Amino acid sequence: MSTALKSLIDQPYRHGFVTDIESDSVAKGLSEDVIRLISRKKNEPDWLLEFRLKAYRHWLEMTEPTWPNVKYPKIDFQDIIYFSAPKPKKKLASMDEVDPELRRTFDKLGVPLHEQAALAGVAVDVIFDSVSVTTTYKKKLADVGVIFCSFSEAVREHPDLVRKYLGSVVPHGDNYYAALNSAVFTDGSFCYIPKGVKCPMELSTYFRINTQESGQFERTLIVAEEGASVSYLEGCTAPQFDTNQLHAAVVELVALDNANIKYSTVQNWYAGDENGRGGIYNFVTKRGLCKGVNSKISWTQVETGSAITWKYPSCVLLGDNSVGEFYSVALTNHMQQADTGTKMVHIGRNTRSTIISKGISAGGSNNSYRGLVKIGAKADGARNFSQCDSMLIGDRCAANTFPYIQVQNDSAKVEHEATTSKIGEDQLFYFASRGIDAEEAVSMIINGFVKDVFTQLPMEFAVEAGRLLGLKLEGSVG
Amino acid sequence: MTKEEAPVLLEVRGLAAKAGSAQILKGIDFTVRAGEVHAIMGPNGSGKSTLSKVLAGHPAYEVTAGTARFDGQDLLAMAAEDRARAGFFLSFQYPVEVPGVANAQFLRLAYNSIQGARGRDELDPLEFDDYVREKMKLLEMAPAFLDRSLNTGFSGGEKKRNEILQMALLEPRLAFLDETDSGLDIDALRVVANGVNTLRNDDNAVVLVTHYQRLLNYIVPDYVHVMDGGRLVKTGGKELAIELEARGYDWIQKSAA
Ligand SMILES: Nc1ncnc2c1ncn2[C@@H]1O[C@H](COP(=O)(O)OP(=O)(O)OP(=O)(O)O)[C@@H](O)[C@H]1O
Numbered sequence: 068m069s070t071a072l073k074s075l076i077d078q079p080y081r082h083g084f085v086t087d088i089e090s091d092s093v094a095k096g097l098s099e100d101v102i103r104l105i106s107r108k109k110n111e112p113d114w115l116l117e118f119r120l121k122a123y124r125h126w127l128e129m130t131e132p133t134w135p136n137v138k139y140p141k142i143d144f145q146d147i148i149y150f151s152a153p154k155p156k157k158k159l160a161s162m163d164e165v166d167p168e169l170r171r172t173f174d175k176l177g178v179p180l181h182e183q184a185a186l187a188g189v190a191v192d193v194i195f196d197s198v199s200v201t202t203t204y205k206k207k208l209a210d211v212g213v214i215f216c217s218f219s220e221a222v223r224e225h226p227d228l229v230r231k232y233l234g235s236v237v238p239h240g241d242n243y244y245a246a247l248n249s250a251v252f253t254d255g256s257f258c259y260i261p262k263g264v265k266c267p268m269e270l271s272t273y274f275r276i277n278t279q280e281s282g283q284f285e286r287t288l289i290v291a292e293e294g295a296s297v298s299y300l301e302g303c304t305a306p307q308f309d310t311n312q313l314h315a316a317v318v319e320l321v322a323l324d325n326a327n328i329k330y331s332t333v334q335n336w337y338a339g340d341e342n343g344r345g346g347i348y349n350f351v352t353k354r355g356l357c358k359g360v361n362s363k364i365s366w367t368q369v370e371t372g373s374a375i376t377w378k379y380p381s382c383v384l385l386g387d388n389s390v391g392e393f394y395s396v397a398l399t400n401h402m403q404q405a406d407t408g409t410k411m412v413h414i415g416r417n418t419r420s421t422i423i424s425k426g427i428s429a430g431g432s433n434n435s436y437r438g439l440v441k442i443g444a445k446a447d448g449a450r451n452f453s454q455c456d457s458m459l460i461g462d463r464c465a466a467n468t469f470p471y472i473q474v475q476n477d478s479a480k481v482e483h484e485a486t487t488s489k490i491g492e493d494q495l496f497y498f499a500s501r502g503i504d505a506e507e508a509v510s511m512i513i514n515g516f517v518k519d520v521f522t523q524l525p526m527e528f529a530v531e532a533g534r535l536l537g538l539k540l541e542g543s544v545g
Numbered sequence: 546m547t548k549e550e551a552p553v554l555l556e557v558r559g560l561a562a563k564a565g566s567a568q569i570l571k572g573i574d575f576t577v578r579a580g581e582v583h584a585i586m587g588p589n590g591s592g593k594s595t596l597s598k599v600l601a602g603h604p605a606y607e608v609t610a611g612t613a614r615f616d617g618q619d620l621l622a623m624a625a626e627d628r629a630r631a632g633f634f635l636s637f638q639y640p641v642e643v644p645g646v647a648n649a650q651f652l653r654l655a656y657n658s659i660q661g662a663r664g665r666d667e668l669d670p671l672e673f674d675d676y677v678r679e680k681m682k683l684l685e686m687a688p689a690f691l692d693r694s695l696n697t698g699f700s701g702g703e704k705k706r707n708e709i710l711q712m713a714l715l716e717p718r719l720a721f722l723d724e725t726d727s728g729l730d731i732d733a734l735r736v737v738a739n740g741v742n743t744l745r746n747d748d749n750a751v752v753l754v755t756h757y758q759r760l761l762n763y764i765v766p767d768y769v770h771v772m773d774g775g776r777l778v779k780t781g782g783k784e785l786a787i788e789l790e791a792r793g794y795d796w797i798q799k800s801a802a
């Protein structure tokens with residue numbers, strides 16, 4: 068690989084600082100006692116403790132899956148801190164009460180809390196390590212009946228809603244990491260859009276892992292009642308440690324008749340260094356249930372961080388005429404590994420799904436798309452279109468595509484297209500021969516490559532995501 | 546001013562280059578003055594494209610001997626993009642396809658980077674749109690090519706036209722046109738040749754690589770060189786091209802051996 072190309076993809080991580088905040092942690096290790104302790108610290112109702120314990124007992128019986136195309140040393144689940152919260156933890160009424168050190172962290176991260184949030188029209192929930200620090204704009208949202216709060220608060224204030232939907236899309240024993248999450252999750256976001264309400268602003272959660280030995284297990288639940296709609300954004304960063312941290316979140320979305328949920332993620336967890344030391348293991352279960360007729364769930368993800376990304380935001384299309392969408396850009400560099408994609412499960416009639424996946428691999432990284440399109444026996448007239456494109460930068464990286472298609476209904480139409488392209492010397496030379504340097508060339512080629520996905524992101528997020536991709540790949544040229 | 550007195554634009558001396566372990570160029574000498582047209586002909590695999598790419602700065606080739614001065618500067622010491630900014634232009638024999646990058650966007654970035662290097666004003670997308678459409682008329686290109694991905698799915702002839710469009714936009718001092726005529730139909734050849742002639746003046750120069758005499762009826766060369774085995778083995782006037790068309794390369798190869 069040319070030196071220009073090499074220096075382009077050797078960019079340092081900018082969010083790698085640690086915030087010096089006292090935290091209240093439970094000692095390392097996992098047992099029923101630890102789970103009871105977490106539940107007690109959070110003053111949880113019995114049914115929730117029962118949910119956790121059931122999940123934990125189930126998890127004990129399960130074995131870690133080995134089918135993904137990623138490699139990592141065995142995780143010692145007793146060597147993880149399962150609860151870590153910033154201290155002091157009194158209830159916060161406004162942003163001004165947030166620990167100034169924490170505020171500085173978010174300033175550094177460029178999180179649009181505060182006035183910036185007002186300008187951007189964004190309501191932000193911030194999850195620091197495992198606990199939600201504050202949610203802004205609660206009042207304005209409350210006026211239209213939208214509930215947007217930390218998961219813990221939802222458990223306290225809206226227990227019936229939480230109880231009704233928690234685990235309804237991702238059951239407690241769904242998979243190894245979802246079971247673990249169900250046992251130990253400490254916080255997350257809850258969002259409820261009542262019947263007929265179009266949420267007046269973008270809702271946003273910012274996740275941050277700060278403690279070296281803590282795992283992050285948050286839980287997000289979004290419910291859109293009949294005719295409701297919401298656009299939800301999720302961003303994440305983590306400091307730079309040379310050990311690995313586990314992030315095993317669960318996100319559940321429920322869309323009732325004619326409801327619409329758009330979920331966008333820009334994931335920039337610490338990816339480890341050039342040699343693959345450190346970084347986040349991002350093992351996340353995200354699933355949306357299009358429960359009602361004409362409902363729609365759309366996932367857009369821009370995955371740039373984590374040592375390992377392993378997730379398949381999925382849609383279960385139960386309601387007739389419901390629509391599932393998955394738009395993804397996954398970028399891996401250095402020694403990063405990604406095995407990501409989606410599942411579209413068509414159950415109802417005339418259900419439609421679209422999958423657009425763009426994988427970019429650079430350095431010595433490994434980037435796999437894995438997707439399942441399943442058309443059930445009753446899904447008359449179901450349609451799917453999938454487009455999976457891979458882009459290789461340099462000669463040492465790898466890209467794979469694993470499409471699985473299961474069709475049990477003859478009237479279904481499933482289309483799959485895939486391409487692989489490469490930013491190689493000849494393309495860069497072509498640009499150079501027109502006076503365009505390698506950095507500009509790569510950014511232009513990449514921007515062109517991801518365009519179909521980026522147009523799905525809300526404006527401010529598209530800008531941030533573009534900057535992030537640039538950061539990951541650009542640099543001063545030799 | 547006679548052409549012999551015109552300033553030297555490109556002076557290549559003893560240029561040798563290899564790719565990996567293959568020595569492809571084995572000592573090239575030639576001089577191009579402002580206002581001149583040179584044609585380079587020669588059998589397949591003789592090193593014509595390699596010469597063009599070495600001069601343009603392709604990283605796959607290593608210069609093992611010789612010098613090349615362009616407009617008074619040491620061409621071989623410059624990065625590829627700086628050669629372009631200094632006014633060296635290569636029209637590729639095989640232009641690469643770049644899916645996802647709109648032609649218009651690419652052309653504007655190229656134009657602005659060259660303009661910037663010349664200390665001239667850059668154009669915003671709207672201004673550039675007007676400008677590029679003018680240039681496209683010269684080459685009888687449909688505006689639809691602006692919205693398509695760079696070279697992607699272009700026919701052979703369309704790619705070549707898009708190359709000459711870039712020449713028209715970038716106004717180089719020296720344009721090295723590598724088999725621009727290959728793939729052009731008869732009408733397109735005339736259009737493109739007219740385009741090139743329109744862009745010529747006393748201050749710039751053109752080096753054409755071609756296999757066919759026909760192009761040289763439109764763009765009349767001052768010199769014709771024959772390349773064989775990585776060397777320029779014969780140089781003559783425009784009549785040499787006619788002779789080659791009639792007799793092939795055999796007789797030159799024999800007399801050179
Ligand atoms: N990057 C490379 N690596 C190895 N060999 C190369 C490389 N580039 C060119 N060659 C070889 O060098 C020789 C000259 O190639 P070049 O493309 O310059 O020929 P040409 O004169 O332009 O031929 P044509 O008329 O067919 O276009 C050929 O044998 C070719 O295979």
Ligand SMILES: [Mg+2]
Pocket residue numbers: 593594595638723724
């Ligand atoms: Mg050639």
